Amino acid sequence: MSSPLGRPLLIANPSAGAGRDAALPRLTAALTARGLEHDVAVTGRRLDATDLARRAVEEEGRRFVVAVGGDGTVQEVVNGLVDAETGRVRGDDPVLGVVAGGTGCDFARTFGLDRAPEVVADHLLGEQTLPIDLGRVRLTGLDGAPRSVLFANVAEAGYGGVVVALAAKLPRRLGTARYAAAVMGAVARFRHVDTTVTVDQGTRTEPLCNVVVANGQFFGGGMHVAPRALPYDERFNVQAWGASPIDVVRGLPQLRRGTHLSRDDVREWQSSRVAVDAARPLLVEADGELLGHTPASFDLLHRVLRLKL
Incomplete structure (x- = not known):
């Protein structure tokens, strides 16, 4: 099954939420169980998520990028999807997904998305989006x-x-x-x-x-x-x-x-x-x-x- 927003790329911080409760394996298992095709990119250094997100929308033509981690991961992904200097969105109207997986997941909390990865997986399936500042x-x-x-x-x-x-x-x-x-x-x-x-x-x-x-x-x-x-x-x-x-x-x-x-x-x-x-x-x-x-x-x-x- 494909998402109406295109095949999502999960950009994950491997050090966020480590251990048996790590978000990434739980999320990928949930998405696979629901039949949603997806790709995964794991960060290896600081600002890696920014580069991965930018390449995803500019070079690979993706429209759906999911930050899996804490607020720092979300910030890095956002800076890849939007150019901070010009304020212009990169790519073709990209959509940001957020799955809480770190010690601080406060951005997700504002929208009620600070839930278990298995719950948030259902939110990644549909078309509903909200334009945000x-x-x-x-x-x-x-x-x-x-x-x-x-x-x-x-x-x-x-x-x-x-x-x-x-x-x-x-x-x-x-x-x-x-x-x-x-x-x-x-x-x-x-x-x-x-x-x-x-x-x-x-x-x-x-x-x-x-x-x-x-x-x-x-x-x-x-x-x-x-x-x-x-x-x-x-x-x-x-x-x-x-x-x-x-x-x-x-x-x-x-x-x-x-x-x-x-x-x-x-x-x-x-x-x-x-x-x-x-x-x-x-x-x-x-x-x-x-x-x-x-x-x-x-x-x-x-x-x-x-x-x-």
């Missing part, structure tokens, strides 16, 4: 050169960037505990800094510990950071956090419930563009990947890509 950040990369990167879910500048930087140095075998350890470790490594945030409503400068630029609703393994974010409405949900890092840690139960927005030290806007600068460079992460540092500017590519539901 993608975020784009322009900033200074870790190598000092300017770069543009697309992200599907949530970006942060400040404390959140330090958390991701620390988590990257910890063994992946720790799973979700790696992120929890980094959250605590970053407390001692970050202090408030005077930060200027520019949104559609104006510009504000004040001491902050973190700036959140959200396209999706969840981050950090299920924390409901942006309950008012809609990844198809041409606006980011933007938050400026004035709390200290230790207060952020104490407020993690609020973050999980999405009730932190009522705090006096959280400011929130809906904005199509965001610029962040600070008295000292802030580390910037998006979708759990460390990208560079401020100054950084964010804009949206409105409904630029179709997501398979």
